[in-house]
Amino acid sequence: MRAGIGGFQGARLTQAREVLGISKSDLATMVSVSPASVTNWESGKLKPEIEKVEALSRCLNQPIEWFIKELSDGADSTYFYRSMASSSRRGRMTTKVRLNWLSELTETLSKYVSWPDIRLPENSTHFLQLSDEEIEVFALATREAAGVKSGPVPNMVLAIENCGAFVTRDEIGYQKIDGTSFWCPNTKRPFVFLADDKSNGCRSRFNAAHELGHLVLHKFVTDGEHKKHHAEIERQAHLFAGAFLMPERAFLNEVKYVTVESLLALKMKWKVSIAAMIMRLHHLEVIDDAQKLNLYKRLSARKWRTKEPFDDKIEFEIPRVLPRTVNLITENLMSKLELVHELVLSPHIAEKLMSLPMGYFDDAHHMDNVVELKSRYRSGNVKSEKADVVKIF
DSSP states (O other): OOOOOTTOOHHHHHHHHHHTTOOHHHHHHHTTSOHHHHHHHHHTSSOOOHHHHHHHHHHHTOOGGGGGSOOOOOTTOOOEESOOOGGGHHHHHHHHHHHHHHHHHHHHHTTTOOOOOOOOOOOOSOGGGOOHHHHHHHHHHHHHHHTOOSSOOSOHHHHHHHTTOEEEEEOOSOTTOOEEEEEOTTTOOEEEEEEOTTOOHHHHHHHHHHHHHHHHHOTTOOHHHHHHTHHHHHHHHHHHHHHHHSOHHHHHTTOOSOSHHHHHHHHHHHTOOHHHHHHHHHHTTSSOHHHHHHHHHHHHHTTOSSSOTTGGGSOOOOOOHHHHHHHHHHHHTOOHHHHHHHHTSOHHHHHHHTTOOTTTTGGGGSOOOOOOOOGGGOOSOOOOOHHHHHOOO
């Protein structure tokens, strides 16, 4: 019997298979083995032979060396999801894996750049003891940390990045997943994944603010607490998002009349939905329960509950920090080919996670055959000040 490849990481095989939605039986057929073999590879009971690892690489679109790269330990992490329903389990797993991959990418890039400081306010109060007033204060403190002025938030994604968090976005094929966030235990940095499946830039901004709320309010929440108190944790993140996007004083100064039409007139300036404005006004006690219900009925009568006017006018906000970082590295330190080898991840997946143009790494394997100085011998100084990479506002 031939020996399997040493150092094979079964957990990576599980990640790659489940993210693509491939069952063990289907993968077994694709690489000409039994389903039991795939199970044993993933559990670590057996190691696949090199020929089978090559087949896995082709089927799952991951480089061979990725399967033997040691996995980062994120067992103590709490991942925040909007829905905990069993029907959204695969979507939760998909976003969790992608955030883990992104954290690994940033860890690799950190060998060449210094990341910005984390500017998020520290919350030492247990989440069950947080008052709504305290959440409002945290939202205002986070706006200040992000460099956002008193009015509407110009760009929600960049506000998160300016606080020192990493953001990625993509379609995942699951309508019930709006976003996911977590604090990486290895790098001690916050990460946010935004799902683009609903094609609504206005809603995406609220989702981003919601995930930012988790990062600020729920950093020390355990996974068990999250599952037990999911509804309250989500309510707090919603409240934070409303307060961050619509600070009380500035927002109420512009609300002269509370009608569906008057709120629609404010939508393009504040870049929030009419429904979110109604909820914010209700929380601020500008309207009571009956008025809120009546406004929602009017939204329904106009068929605006699922899609509001101007939704398609508010563009999706694209992360900037990671694409600028990659460009800084490939323009000054190493070629794209060298960087691809450093990242040890499918180039196509790396492009998506780091918000790079599709095909950014396509020319990495089609370079002229030239003699080139190694990076440590090149002349000239490379700027590495944080502002060169992440100055946003």
